[in-house]
Amino acid sequence: MKILYTPFKIIASLVGSKLGQSIFKNLWGKVDDAEPPRPTTAEASFSKVVAAAALEAATLAGVAAIVDRASARAFHYFTGIWPGEQRPKGSEEDSESSDEK
Numbered sequence: 001m002k003i004l005y006t007p008f009k010i011i012a013s014l015v016g017s018k019l020g021q022s023i024f025k026n027l028w029g030k031v032d033d034a035e036p037p038r039p040t041t042a043e044a045s046f047s048k049v050v051a052a053a054a055l056e057a058a059t060l061a062g063v064a065a066i067v068d069r070a071s072a073r074a075f076h077y078f079t080g081i082w083p084g085e086q087r088p089k090g091s092e093e094d095s096e097s098s099d100e101k
Contacts, residue, residue, distance in 0.1 A: 005083035008071045016067030020060040027055060 028036045036052035037044030076082050 002083060004079070005072075005075050008075045008083075009068070012067045012071035013064075016063050017060075019067070020063035023063060024056050024059040027059060028052065031055070 024036075031051070032048070036056065037049050039049050039053070041049065072083050
């Protein structure tokens with residue numbers, strides 16, 4: 001069933017990428033009026049470059065997690081099948097079942 005989930009994930013990733021970039025630009029606009037500096041921008045301060053990169057990474061990671069979860073839930077809603085793991089690895093139930101072996 002993971003093959004059927006692949007189109008959901010691809011579309012969700014594309015939407016999430018655009019959404020994440022939009023949110024980052026909006027957030028950066030509240031920090032500074034100028035565009036976020038790239039690491040190779042000569043006149044940008046080190047702290048501003050690092051702040052821009054950290055904010056962008058955090059924003060994109062957060063949006064990616066939200067979009068991945070939403071697409072998995074939508075897939076589950078439409079098909080009745082959860083596309084990923086049922087339990088987190090290393091959960092209590094996993095360790096109890098391994099103790100019984």
